[in-house]
Amino acid sequence: MNKIVKFFTKDSSLIPLMAILLGLLFGAVVMLLGGYNPLLAYTALFQKVFGDLYNIGETIRQITPLIFTGLSVAFAFRTGLFNIGAEGQFVMGSLGAVWIGTQFALPWYIHAPLAIIVGALLGGFWGAISGYLKAKRGVNEVITTIMLNYISLYLANYIIANYLRAPGQQRSEIIQDSASISLNTLSEFFGYARLHWGIILAILAAFVFYIILWKTKMGFELRAVGFNPHAAEYAGMNVNKNVINAMFIGGVFAGLGGAIEVLGVFKYMTISASLPGYGFDGIAVALIGANTALGVIFAAILFGVLEFGAAGMKFVAGVPIEVIEIVIASVIFFVAASGLVKFILKPFRRKEKGGAVE
């Protein structure tokens, strides 16, 4: 019992939990001001997410790409790089997967893995471009990754429109069955929710993230460069090489996300007017998750649950979309602004400390 209390009262878990609570409370006040019933709305949110198997399955589907992009941003961040380009790396991953998935006929045990690997490598390559420019030419990676996002979007649109397009459609051909990573039987059991191997890969990826950064020599160097590049260089580490490595591996994570989204959820790629948005959410996921593997998974779950549950708030409780967006944003705001939460909790903590001394 005491251990459990201790776990939940530890700063690292107490602060985010309190932040979520504060965010929900603030959202409740907003809804009350708007004349909506916050209790009904929150019940609807959780019912939408956990209410039946279909919705649980779809929530997992929503969470999966966020884990990948979150890991991507977090990895680069550990090396002191701000990867705004998870979006573009995600698109390149999708493009690679859809290319292999539609253009080749291979047995399933080669086809799907090959599509995933090609997607991951394309994502990695896309990240490495920014890494190379940063390392060799000192170009700020924020600028290059943002611009590469748009290049990837229009490059993908061009390739789909001219080489992969299904006749009379705004999308590519459907991928071959052998490239699909859907879990068909399980999906049927979950009321046809689009379940796929991606979530397993995502958890594996988080594990790999942890191993690389904390259990290998390369990871030690990457983190050292992140803490202080000058000190790392003085200690004899090759900063440039590490910058490129970090962006490449970050890109691989995002590319994997893009690949599994195509192979598991859509089975095609559309000619899209705008970026998919998972990469930008990934920035927030990484920051809320404090750039740790476990943190990213929990942050992705928070994001996914809020995003997917939002539809329930409108459907059941009649809360307008605008108000729902405010509620979601305020939850994330409080989670991200942990300093603010500490400040609010301060009066309570001081009493505790006083008590302990007595």
Next chain:
Amino acid sequence: MKKYLLLLILVLGISTLLAGCGTDTENGAENNQGTEESLVKIGMVTDVGGVNDNSFNQSAWEGLQLLDKDLKGEVKVDFAQSTSDAEYIPNLTQFVKAGWDLTWGIGFLMGDHVKTVAEQNPEAKLAIIDAVVDAPNVASVTFKEHEGSFLVGVVAGLMTKTDKIGFVGGMDIPVIARFDAGFTAGVKAANPDAKIIYNYTGAFDKPDLGKAAAATMYDQGVDIIFHAAGATGDGVFNEAKARKDAGQDVWVIGVDKDQSITFGDDITLTSMMKRVDQAVYRVSKELVDGEFKPGLIQLGLKENGVGLPAENPNIPADVLEKVNEFKQKIINGEIEVPSEK
């Protein structure tokens, strides 16, 4: 330990407060549900454009709202907005699983998704605009855009002074090809000497491309442009506005809605209206009356699914008369408007 107690009390206090606020409305909602059983429930899912897109999503929602107004107390309507492709299926499923009587998917892009949901839920009824879904429980509504485009082609053919007419298309997809073919046939029928210049911009959301295309056409002596390019067409209007202000005699023919409301009568000659609102209203009404028929529904001039706005202040009476003659001929079947070039 004290601080947690205090926190706990605070949280509990606030939640009871909220719960207190909640109870009344909750009972209210339950009471509603009692009568809800007898309501015919019709939902719609927008594509990524959202419900305020100034185009077909908005038009569809207006149709449902009108139905709600006309049949007060008999129907319940609601919409779900999709923010990404991934949400089409969960949004459609949400209505279907909750037992709604009819679920609309709005727009060409949702074809595959409506088909998937229809196959997974064979007992549910669905409907889609602008795409053909081959499933026994889906009503697919498409429009004979070529018939309406033929009429605006007649207007352009009769009213051009330079005998040069422009067509700005969005993407080269089957829907836009119908606009193109009908318009071309209409111009030729009214004015065999007229020359048509075509430009497909490749996008529905790029006003700058529309503006550039319009500028090139007007420079070549074109005086009337018909656009079938969504928001790209906004650029055509902008260019026309600039030219008009500079004293040039140029016009634009709008698309989907009566665009003179947005861009003004001084540059909008007329519009090729596509009545998504009426189509949604009509099919939903059939469901309420117990006459819902799955399958393909094609709405043309005869069904009032396409056509010119009621008021056309810029078109002289003799031209309008000609237009009505052609309209009758198309409705009677004397003229068969091609849907492909």
